[in-house]
Amino acid sequence: MSYDYKRLVEDIEKLSAKYPVIETKSIGMSVMKKPIYCLKIGDGERKLFLNGAHHGLEYLTSAFLMKFLFEFARAISGNCEFFGYDAKELGENVSLYIVPMVNPDGVDIAINGLDITNPYHQKLISSVGIHSFNKVWQSNARGVDINHNYNAGWRVVKTKPCESKYAGPYSESEPETKAMVDFIRKMDFDTLIAFHSQGKEIYYDFDGTVAENSRHLAEEMAKVSGYAVCVPTGSAAFGGCKDWFIKEFGKAGFTIEIGSGKNPLPIDMLSEIYNDNAKIILKAMEELYEKVH
Numbered sequence: 001m002s003y004d005y006k007r008l009v010e011d012i013e014k015l016s017a018k019y020p021v022i023e024t025k026s027i028g029m030s031v032m033k034k035p036i037y038c039l040k041i042g043d044g045e046r047k048l049f050l051n052g053a054h055h056g057l058e059y060l061t062s063a064f065l066m067k068f069l070f071e072f073a074r075a076i077s078g079n080c081e082f083f084g085y086d087a088k089e090l091g092e093n094v095s096l097y098i099v100p101m102v103n104p105d106g107v108d109i110a111i112n113g114l115d116i117t118n119p120y121h122q123k124l125i126s127s128v129g130i131h132s133f134n135k136v137w138q139s140n141a142r143g144v145d146i147n148h149n150y151n152a153g154w155r156v157v158k159t160k161p162c163e164s165k166y167a168g169p170y171s172e173s174e175p176e177t178k179a180m181v182d183f184i185r186k187m188d189f190d191t192l193i194a195f196h197s198q199g200k201e202i203y204y205d206f207d208g209t210v211a212e213n214s215r216h217l218a219e220e221m222a223k224v225s226g227y228a229v230c231v232p233t234g235s236a237a238f239g240g241c242k243d244w245f246i247k248e249f250g251k252a253g254f255t256i257e258i259g260s261g262k263n264p265l266p267i268d269m270l271s272e273i274y275n276d277n278a279k280i281i282l283k284a285m286e287e288l289y290e291k292v293h
């Protein structure tokens, strides 16, 4: 099973039918005019923002975030314990906002290949020079790597559109990046976690800037998940979502690299990934909960 945009939309419909407490809205459109969905659960004054699939091949992050939402909603509705936490009480103190698939076009290219209706079809084929777009595609539908397109140390890495690491003509040039930036500015989140794959790693700094307490929280997340706390180097070190969040607001932003192996990660890794990363999310929620009390 591959988790493409169609699958995501079906899951969102199922989830909101089953748990009306979940609110869904679109925060903007992708290059190919697909709505980029955000789901909200919980009503607390503190706000945690989670997002996945900035990169096409990393669609298991979307599958994971949707699974987390299903299970968390179930625990809240049933007033159940959730990994040792009181789900309902957490939800009353912390609001969770989730954009499970920031880059729906990229995911669809990685899974289904380049769509003939893509207006950049010819251009991408001539500049990328390959016809097998699936299995390599990380960028959006016009060959820009969204997680290098944020205004945080933005710079040219590659000079033309391609499957990975082309940062775009300028920062925030892409509709997906713009949708995220506008939404984040408006919402004033306390903490942000961007899920990528793979490596079982936790990143918490931007270019030497570390938000208050985020090193400590990264270590707590590492303890519950078995993941390693890391400081990025090279091309992973700028232009990303968490980089911009840390730079812009000085608040705790994290990149979590889920699972291990080669992208795309196999779906049978989902339950292990869920187990490790649900605890990471809950650790971040617990920290915000403690700020309320």
Ligand SMILES: [Zn+2]
Pocket (backbone or CB within 6 Å): 054, 055, 058, 147, 196, 197
């Ligand atoms: Zn990534």
